[in-house]
Amino acid sequence: MEKVIGIDLGTTNSCVAIVENGVPTVIPNRGGYKTTPSMVAVTEAGKRLVGHIAKRQAITNAENTVYAAKRLIGRKWNSPQVKNAVATSSYRIVQGPHADVRIVLREKEYGVPEISAMVLQEMKLIAEDYLGEGVTKAVITVPAYFNDNQRQATKDAGEIAGLDVIRIINEPTSAALSYGFGKNVEKTIAVYDFGGGTFDISILEIGSSAVFKVIATAGDTFLGGEDVDARVIDWLVQGFKEEHGIDLRQDRMALQRLKDAAEKAKCELSSVRETEVNLPFIISSGRNEALHLQRTIDRKTLEELSADLIERTVDICKQTLADAHLEKEDIEEVVLVGGMTRMPKIQQAVADFFEREPCKGVHPDESVALGAAIQGSALTDDKQEMVLLDVTPHALGIMTQGGYFEELIPQNTTVPTHRTKIFTTSRENQTAVKIVVMQGESERAEENELLGEFILTGLRRAPKGTVEIEVTFEINADGIVSVHAKDLETGKEQSIEVTASSGLTRDEIKDMLEGAKDYMVERRSTEEFESAKQEAERIVGEIERLFPQVEQIVAASDFGRDAIEKARAIVTKARAAIAKRDVTAVKAEIEGLSRTHRMFKGVVAKTH
Amino acid sequence: MPDDPPKKPSAGPAESGADENDRPTVNPPFDVEAFARLASGPQRRFSTEAPTQPPPPGHPAVELQQVREQQITVTNEVELEAARVASTLRSQPPPAPPSALSMADARAPSSPTVPAVVPPGRSITPTSIEAAVLGAIGSSAGPEITERTIDDPLAEMRERFSLGDYTGALEMSELILAEEPGNLEAAECGENCRSVLEQMYAARLGPLERVPLVVVPRTQMRWLSMDHRAGFILSLIDGSSSVELILDVCGMPKLDALRILQELVQQKIVAFR
Numbered sequence: 001m002e003k004v005i006g007i008d009l010g011t012t013n014s015c016v017a018i019v020e021n022g023v024p025t026v027i028p029n030r031g032g033y034k035t036t037p038s039m040v041a042v043t044e045a046g047k048r049l050v051g052h053i054a055k056r057q058a059i060t061n062a063e064n065t066v067y068a069a070k071r072l073i074g075r076k077w078n079s080p081q082v083k084n085a086v087a088t089s090s091y092r093i094v095q096g097p098h099a100d101v102r103i104v105l106r107e108k109e110y111g112v113p114e115i116s117a118m119v120l121q122e123m124k125l126i127a128e129d130y131l132g133e134g135v136t137k138a139v140i141t142v143p144a145y146f147n148d149n150q151r152q153a154t155k156d157a158g159e160i161a162g163l164d165v166i167r168i169i170n171e172p173t174s175a176a177l178s179y180g181f182g183k184n185v186e187k188t189i190a191v192y193d194f195g196g197g198t199f200d201i202s203i204l205e206i207g208s209s210a211v212f213k214v215i216a217t218a219g220d221t222f223l224g225g226e227d228v229d230a231r232v233i234d235w236l237v238q239g240f241k242e243e244h245g246i247d248l249r250q251d252r253m254a255l256q257r258l259k260d261a262a263e264k265a266k267c268e269l270s271s272v273r274e275t276e277v278n279l280p281f282i283i284s285s286g287r288n289e290a291l292h293l294q295r296t297i298d299r300k301t302l303e304e305l306s307a308d309l310i311e312r313t314v315d316i317c318k319q320t321l322a323d324a325h326l327e328k329e330d331i332e333e334v335v336l337v338g339g340m341t342r343m344p345k346i347q348q349a350v351a352d353f354f355e356r357e358p359c360k361g362v363h364p365d366e367s368v369a370l371g372a373a374i375q376g377s378a379l380t381d382d383k384q385e386m387v388l389l390d391v392t393p394h395a396l397g398i399m400t401q402g403g404y405f406e407e408l409i410p411q412n413t414t415v416p417t418h419r420t421k422i423f424t425t426s427r428e429n430q431t432a433v434k435i436v437v438m439q440g441e442s443e444r445a446e447e448n449e450l451l452g453e454f455i456l457t458g459l460r461r462a463p464k465g466t467v468e469i470e471v472t473f474e475i476n477a478d479g480i481v482s483v484h485a486k487d488l489e490t491g492k493e494q495s496i497e498v499t500a501s502s503g504l505t506r507d508e509i510k511d512m513l514e515g516a517k518d519y520m521v522e523r524r525s526t527e528e529f530e531s532a533k534q535e536a537e538r539i540v541g542e543i544e545r546l547f548p549q550v551e552q553i554v555a556a557s558d559f560g561r562d563a564i565e566k567a568r569a570i571v572t573k574a575r576a577a578i579a580k581r582d583v584t585a586v587k588a589e590i591e592g593l594s595r596t597h598r599m600f601k602g603v604v605a606k607t608h
Numbered sequence: 609m610p611d612d613p614p615k616k617p618s619a620g621p622a623e624s625g626a627d628e629n630d631r632p633t634v635n636p637p638f639d640v641e642a643f644a645r646l647a648s649g650p651q652r653r654f655s656t657e658a659p660t661q662p663p664p665p666g667h668p669a670v671e672l673q674q675v676r677e678q679q680i681t682v683t684n685e686v687e688l689e690a691a692r693v694a695s696t697l698r699s700q701p702p703p704a705p706p707s708a709l710s711m712a713d714a715r716a717p718s719s720p721t722v723p724a725v726v727p728p729g730r731s732i733t734p735t736s737i738e739a740a741v742l743g744a745i746g747s748s749a750g751p752e753i754t755e756r757t758i759d760d761p762l763a764e765m766r767e768r769f770s771l772g773d774y775t776g777a778l779e780m781s782e783l784i785l786a787e788e789p790g791n792l793e794a795a796e797c798g799e800n801c802r803s804v805l806e807q808m809y810a811a812r813l814g815p816l817e818r819v820p821l822v823v824v825p826r827t828q829m830r831w832l833s834m835d836h837r838a839g840f841i842l843s844l845i846d847g848s849s850s851v852e853l854i855l856d857v858c859g860m861p862k863l864d865a866l867r868i869l870q871e872l873v874q875q876k877i878v879a880f881r
Contacts (some may be wrong), residue, residue, distance in 0.1 A: 048857055253859070281834055537815070
C-alpha cells in the first residue's frame with residue numbers, strides 16, 4: 001500500500017507526519033526538529049534556502065526571504081490582505097498576469113503556490129529521507145476559512161512540489177481527528193489554535209462513527225507567536241537603548257540575533273520562571289567598543305508584554321461562540337493547538353474563558369499533521385472507516401439588485417449539499433438575467449469574493465416581479481460548485497461550474513513543476529556528490545597519513561615502489577574527479593582508494 | 609546597518625594577528641629596516657614605492673645594510689628600538705597637496721612624539737648609526753602620521769596589487785570607486801583582489817563543509833576582543849552548520865565573513881571537529 005503523508009502547511013512552521021503500523025508519527029527533519037519554518041530564501045549566490053536555514057538569515061537577507069506566504073496564497077492582487085502584505089512585507093510583492101500575486105526574489109518572479117511548493121517539497125524530502133523511498137501522495141491541511149481559490153492554490157502548490165494531493169482538509173478538523181484517534185468519543189469540542197502567525201478558533205462536533213463536523217470557525221490571520229516575539233524584542237531594544245543610548249533596530253545583524261533570542265526566551269519561559277538573554281558583541285558603539293546585551297526576563301514580564309494579544313484571542317472565542325449560538329457549557333472539551341499554547345498564561349486564559357481545563361492530550365505542534373496523516377491513511381486503507389464531514393468555509397449566493405448579496409448556502413453547511421431559491425425579474429419586460437455567483441458573509445456583494453457569472457436569456461417579456469427564475473446551488477463531495485438558473489415558465493436553463501483558481505494557468509503550473517523537478521535532480525546530485533566527496537576525501541586523508549610509514553617499509557623493493565606509485569596515481573585520480581565534480585568518477589575511485597587504504601593498513605600492521 | 613568601525617589603533621595579540629591576516633603579503637625581498645633607514649636619510653624623499661627586487665650591489669640600501677650588519681655586534685635592544693622608532697617616524701610621507709586622495713591608515717598607529725627608551729643610569733656612546741637615529745628623532749616634528757596621502761591612487765592600487773598586498777589594493781580600488789564609480793580598472797582590480805583573498809581565506813579555513821565549533825566557554829566570551837560582526841558570525845556557529853552554510857546565511861559579503869571566520873579560528877575562539 002502506498003504511503004500517504006500528512007502535511008500541516010503552516011503560516012510560520014510546517015510539519016509532516018505518517019501512519020506507520022497504525023501509529024501516527026511526526027517525521028523529524030535532518031536537524032532533528034519536528035517542525036520546519038515555512039520560509040524560503042534565495043541567497044546572493046542564487047542558492048535556495050528552505051526552513052531553518054532560511055529563518056536564520058531572515059532579517060539579514062530580508063528582501064529575499066519569504067515568510068507567511070500562506071497569507072497570500074490564492075488571493076487576488078486587489079484584496080485587502082494583499083494590500084496589507086505589500087505595505088508590511090520585507091520582500092517585494094507584485095501583480096501577476098492574471099490579477100494574482102507574485103513574489104520577487106533576486107529579480108525573479110515566483111507565484112505564491114510556487115513558494116509554498118518549495119516548502120512542501122522540503123516536507124516531501126524529509127519524509128522520503130525518513131522512509132527511504134519516494135512519496136507522492138499527501139493530505140494537506142488548510143485553515144477552515146480558506147475559500148475555494150485558496151484551497152485550489154494549495155493543491156497547485158502540492159502538484160508543483162511533485163505531490164498528488166488526495167485531500168485538502170481543515171486544520172481544526174485535522175486536530176480533532178488527532179484528538180479523537182483511537183477514542184470512541186461523541187463530543188462538541190473547541191480547537192483553540194494559536195500558532196506562530198495566526199490564531200483560529202473552531203467548534204467541531206465529533207459524532208458517532210467518527211464523523212467530524214466543523215460547526216463554526218473564526219480567527220485572526222495577523223495574530224500569532226511572532227507578535228509576542230516582537231513585544232520581547234521591543235522590551236530588549238528599549239532596555240538597551242536606556243542603558244547605552246543605541247537603537248539595536250538600526251543594525252540588521254543585531255536584530256536577527258534579537259529575534260532568535262526573543263523566540264528562544266519566550267519558549268523557555270513556558271517551562272522556567274526566568275531566563276537570561278545573553279548576546280555578547282551585539283553592536284559596536286561609536287567609540288569602537290563592542291557592547292553586550294545581557295538581560296534577565298521573567299515569566300511575569302512576558303505575560304504583561306503579551307496580555308493584550310491573549311485578550312484578543314479570548315474576544316474572538318467569545319464572538320465565535322455567539323455567532324454559532326453556543327454557550328460555553330456546550331463545549332465539552334477544549335483542544336490546544338499551536339506552539340503558543342504552551343504558554344501557561346494562555347492555558348490559564350483558555351481555562352478561565354471556557355471554564356474548564358483544556359485537554360493536553362494532543363501535541364500542540366504536531367496534532368494537525370498527525371490528523372492529516374490519519375486521514376491519508378484512512379483514505380487509502382479500506383479497512384478503516386472514517387468520514388470527514390467538511391463544511392463550506394463561507395456562505396455562497398448571488399448578487400441581487402442594488403448590489404446586495406443573497407445567501408443560498410450558509411457558512412458552515414456540511415458538504416455535499418444543494419439549495420434552491422426562486423428569484424424574479426427586477427425590471428419591466430426584462431428578457432435576460434445575470435447571475436453573479438459570490439462567496440462571503442457580507443450583505444454587500446462587492447465585499448464578497450466573485451466566483452463566476454453567467455446570463456440566462458430568453459425570458460418572457462412581462463411586468464417586473466412576474467417571471468420566476470429558480471436558482472440552484474450544488475456543491476459535490478470534491479467541493480466543486482455548480483449553479484443552475486431556470487426559467488420556471490419556459491424551462492430554459494443555464495448553468496455554470498465554478499472552478500477555483502489559484503491564479504496560475506495550467507501551463508504555468510506545468511513549467512513550475514518542471515522547474516521543481518530540475519531543482520530536485522540538481523539537489524539530489526549535489527547531495528550525492530558531497531557525500532561521495534566526503535568519503536573519498538576521508539580515505540585520501542587516511543592514505544596520506546600512512547604514506548610515510550608505508551614508504552619506509554616497502555620502498556626498498558621494486559614491488560613496493562611500484563605499489564607506492566600506483567597508490568599515488570589513485571589518489572591523484574580521485575582528486576581530479578573531485579575537482580571535476582564528477583560524482584560517478586568519485587564513486588568509482590572510492591573503491592580503489594578503499595583497497596589502497598586496506599593495503600596500507602595491512603602493511604603498517606604487519607610491521608608493528 | 610552602521611558602517612564598520614575602524615580598527616583599533618593599538619593592537620593586542622589578537623589584533624595584531626588580524627592585521628597580519630589583513631595583509632597576507634609575502635615578506636619583501638629586501639631588508640625593511642635598512643630601507644626605513646634609507647628612507648629616513650636627509651636626501652631621500654618619501655615614496656610609497658617599495659623596491660620589488662633586492663637592490664643591486666653599491667645601491668645605498670645595500671651599503672646601509674652592510675653598515676648595519678657591521679654594527680650588529682655593538683647594537684643592543686635599546687639601539688634597535690631607537691632605530692625602529694626612527695624608521696617609523698621618518699617613513700611617514702610629507703604633507704599632501706590638498707587635491708590628493710586621503711586615506712586614514714589604521715595601520716600606522718604610533719604617536720609622533722614617542723621618545724626612544726633609554727634605561728635610566730646608563731650612558732650610551734653613540735655610534736654613527738645611533739647618532740643618525742638620534743638626530744632623526746630630534747628632528748622628527750613631522751606631519752600627522754595617522755593620515756597618509758596618495759597622489760596617484762591608481763598607481764598605488766597597481767603597486768599594491770603587484771606586491772601581493774591584495775587587501776591594500778582592494779581598499780584603494782574601493783576608494784577610487786567611491787570617487788569615480790565608473791572606473792573599470794579599479795572595479796576589475798577590486799574584483800580580482802576579492803577573488804584572491806576569498807581563495808586565500810578559504811584555503812586557510814580548509815574544506816568549507818567542515819563544521820566549526822565555539823571553543824571558548826560562553827561565560828568567558830565577553831572578555832574576548834572582537835567586534836559585533838565577529839559576534840554575529842559567532843552566533844551562527846551552532847555545532848551543526850558548516851562553514852559553507854554560515855557563509856550562505858550570514859548576509860555579509862563572502863570575503864568579510866571568510867576573514868572573520870579565519871580570524872576567529874586563528875584566535876582559537878573557533879575550532880573544527
